[in-house]
Structure formats: C-alpha cells, structure tokens
Amino acid sequence: MKDRIVVITGAGKGMGPAISTSFAKEGAKLVLLGRDTEALDVLKMAIDEISSALVVKCDVTDPAACAAAVTAAESHFGPVDVLVNVAGGTGPVGATAWETTPEGFDEIIQLNMGGCFLMMRAVLPGMVARRYGKIVNVGGTFGMHGRAGRMAYSASKWGLRGITKSTAIEAGPYNVNVNIVAPGMVDGPRFRTKVMPGMAEARGLTEDEVIAEHAAEYALRRISTAEDVASACLFLASDVSRQITGVDLPVDGGWASL
Incomplete structure (x- = not known):
C-alpha cells in the first residue's frame, strides 16, 4: 500500500482508528473523514509518526460534503486510489419492527447505506477514468443473517450489500474492485x-x-476485534486481492456463513 492515497470515512471512532493505523503501517497516505475532527486530530498525530494524514470534516450523508472531501484529498495528495467506508451507526437496538419509528429507520438507512453511496459516487468517476480503484464498504453480518431487535440496522447493511454488488458489476470493466467486509460483533x-x-x-x-x-x-x-476487521479491509484494498470483487467477507469467527 506504499504511497497509495486512501480515504477512510468514520476514521476517528469505533473501528476507524484501527483500520486507519493498519493502512498507515503499510505506507499509505491517509485522508481521515468524520464529523468529530477532535478525534481525527488525535489519530492524525499518531499516524504522522509512521506515514502522513489529512483531516477533513465531513458528514457522509451530505452529497456536497462528500464531493468536497474528495476534492480536498486530491488537492492535498493526488488522485484517490482507495476508499474505505467505515462510517456508520447502530440504529434502534432491541426494538421490534413495529416498535421502530419511521425516523429511526430513515436515519440509519441514510447513514449506513446513503453514506457509502454518496462517497462511492464521489470517488468513482476518477477511479473509472484512471482505470484503477479499490472500494471497501464495512457492512455487518446482520446484513447477511436476520437478527431480532436489529431490524433497521439489518436492513441498512443488507441494502449495502446490494449497493456493493451492483457497483462491482458496473465498475469491474474499469479495473475497480468493490467489496464488503462484514464484521460480526466487534x-x-x-x-x-x-x-x-x-x-x-x-x-x-x-x-x-x-x-x-x-x-x-x-x-x-x-x-472479533477492530484489528481483525482492519486486516480484512487491508487485504481487499491491496493488489493481492486483484481478482476479488463483489464479495461479502464475514469477519465473525464463523457465524453468518456456517
């Protein structure tokens, strides 16, 4: 990954720091996106000791903010090689389908599905034009296997699989790989x-x-740990996975696919 330009959404929290650090250790130049720039600034200081990073404030549910973030990345480092969509939320926990509010459902769908779509939409024209790109979406095993009390979250991650697979078919002829890592509980x-x-x-x-x-x-x-998920993202973003696209890779200790 040396000198690859890697944009990572949701970099400052959850699994973001572990994923970002794993790319930095491999020599990637990172563009760290998120709404909480204080957390991103702390992460940047650690990454700057081993590679280089740019912090960009970005709400991935805002199309203009996504486009501006990619423009900032390209202006600072150059064309984006890799996009890792980590930003996401949990949605209503413990609520049945009939207890879930329309507002709660819409919010998690817009974040977990819409955020990935908008960022992919922002980077893909450049990747297609250059005939190179890697996109890794972080989904979840509840998007592969239903779960009581997590309907809205499950719906958002199930939908993300469809976005990933359809885009993989469309982008494949341009040498762009699009895959999804599906963590279990982390x-x-x-x-x-x-x-x-x-x-x-x-x-x-x-x-x-x-x-x-x-x-x-x-x-x-x-x-699973965040480092387990980071390793899977790194694999799918690297050229050793050049012939893999449109897959969902569970990182769950053996649950969704067994």
Missing part, C-alpha cells in the same frame, strides 16, 4: 456502551451474559 467502546446495554435490557440479562451468548454462537467462540 468488541470496543460502541459495542460496550451502545449495543450491549440495549440488548441486555431487552433480554433481561446482564451485559456479560449477552456477550457470552454471542461468543457461543461463533465457531471460534470469540468476539
């Missing part, structure tokens, strides 16, 4: 503070009991 602050409390309350269990239940469902009997 341990970290969001998992511990946003997902687990809601699931535990809905189920009448402790958070530790819910975590143990999830781990028991996986063949490897363990929850």
